[in-house]
Amino acid sequence: MRIGIVCPYSWDVPGGVQFHVRDLAEHLRRLGHTVSVLAPADDGTALPPYVVSAGRAMAVPYNGSVARLSFGPLSAARVRRWVHDGDFDVLHLHEPAAPSLALLTCWVARGPIVATFHTSNPRSRAMVAAYPILQPALEKISARIAVSEYARRTLVEHLGGDAVTIPNGVDVGFFAGAEPKAEWQGSTIGFIGRIDESRKGLAVLLRAFPQILERRPETRLLVAGRGDAEEAAGLLPAALRDRVEFLGMISDEDKARLLRSVDIYAAPNLGGESFGIILVEAMSAGAPVLASDLDAFSQVLDGGTAGELFPTGDADALAAAAAELLGDPARRAALRERAARHVLRFDWSTVGSDVLAVYETVTEGASTVAPDDRISPWARLWSRGG
Structure with a gap:
């Protein structure tokens, strides 16, 4: 299976989501799958061979912390090229509700999309305010994963829909x-x-x-x-x-x-x-x-x-x-x-199997979703680079 994974946060700044994406990618590669990860990274960052840089990130206040995210026309152009060149069977986006590469990918992608939601924030005003922009993109997602019951609850309360709970994995x-x-x-x-x-x-x-x-x-x-x-x-x-x-x-x-x-x-x-x-x-x-x-x-x-x-x-x-x-x-x-x-229960032997089961579900008989057919004019402007 050809799998594209989008990491929203800068690869060169350690964090739980980055570690999760890295370990998932390496687990899937050991199983024989072809995996490419798109992530922000500063110039000169040593990247594994399966990681593609989407360029430098900028610091953005997010969920009580400061996240380093990539967003904008240049990032959108790199996302389009990565999606086109990858010809993926499935795309796996992490934190698509954040102003990040994952949201940009959701706007331009075609085919099966799996999204993992990591954030737990029961009173996210930003997520509520952004819902009209997020909704058309999120409707393209084929399956949703939440890393915990609390991340699932945040998703349900702020964005609607539901998700299967699959925890973060550890070796x-x-x-x-x-x-x-x-x-x-x-x-x-x-x-x-x-x-x-x-x-x-x-x-x-x-x-x-x-x-x-x-x-x-x-x-x-x-x-x-x-x-x-x-x-x-x-x-x-x-x-x-x-x-x-x-x-x-x-x-x-x-x-x-x-x-x-x-x-x-x-x-x-x-x-x-x-x-x-x-x-x-x-x-x-x-x-x-x-x-x-x-x-x-x-x-x-x-x-x-x-x-x-x-x-x-x-x-x-x-x-x-x-x-x-x-x-x-x-x-x-x-x-x-x-x-x-x-x-x-958190070992990759269990968690990886659960994630693969979701991939297999969405790829079986999946129909192509054309890019831009369900996104707002504002999103179309950014995804096309202005």
């Missing part, structure tokens, strides 16, 4: 087989995420850390991710800053090693999460998870049986739960055992 074996790193072991708490993005919740963890040290003075905190480490460290008392190590951006291999090494993986996120891929990666690596009780996190952690939950934003509760878990090896071992069983 469980990659994380389970990683080699722990000695210097990251021993009473350690791990955090991975953009440290200057408030919704990731690092500030909550740093507020909790002095209390954790009062009860478990041997504890260290390892922080990996993009952002200003000095500014983040300023949230801690000066005497405690040597107990926190900021690792900066780390490779996929080191991420797996970090998760294999720590005693607890902390996810203090404050909102805007539709899934929580890092929780699945942590469980795959055998790291006991302590996460805020966001609905999406609770679902990923099987209601708190495969990881522990604390009230979102409550630094005191986080500190108490972390100190107790650090002092209870038996509890951590039990969480690892439950998580090891639970996480198999």
Whole structure:
């Protein structure tokens, strides 16, 4: 099968959607399918052979964060050329409701289209306002996937229709087989995420850390991710800053090693999460998870049986739960055992099969949909490059 996948966010800035698209593409290629991915990328970015650059992205506020998206006449021209040259059996668009390559592709594409919705935002005014523009394009979609019940709910409430729920996938074996790193072991708490993005919740963890040290003075905190480490460290008392190590951006291999090494993986996120891929990666690596009780996190952690939950934003509760878990090896071992069983449902062997089943459904007897036959004049202007 010839499969075209559109990633809306810049390939050179790590994120959950980018990782999902990359891993899905590589899984499908291992199965023998021909896959091409279209994504924004800055000049000079090293791209896998199956990724085609749609040009540089620009920063756009989106879903409580800043997304790097490509949109406009130049991007539309590159989309048209990629779609034409690819002659795909099916197109798989991610986040077509965002002002992105996926929406541009939806406007100009012909043939079967599958769309995956990642966003969970029950009060998205922007999505409501954009609905008249989005509707004609979204009507061309043959099948919809939501990565969680909360992403599905956002889709239903704002755009209508429905979707099958297929979670994000993880290569469980990659994380389970990683080699722990000695210097990251021993009473350690791990955090991975953009440290200057408030919704990731690092500030909550740093507020909790002095209390954790009062009860478990041997504890260290390892922080990996993009952002200003000095500014983040300023949230801690000066005497405690040597107990926190900021690792900066780390490779996929080191991420797996970090998760294999720590005693607890902390996810203090404050909102805007539709899934929580890092929780699945942590469980795959055998790291006991302590996460805020966001609905999406609770679902990923099987209601708190495969990881522990604390009230979102409550630094005191986080500190108490972390100190107790650090002092209870038996509890951590039990969480690892439950998580090891639970996480198999997120392995690509399962998730990939579910996605392929959707592809096969929409390609069987699919009729061609001509481009531009159901889009607004405004959309036609952009898709043709003005």
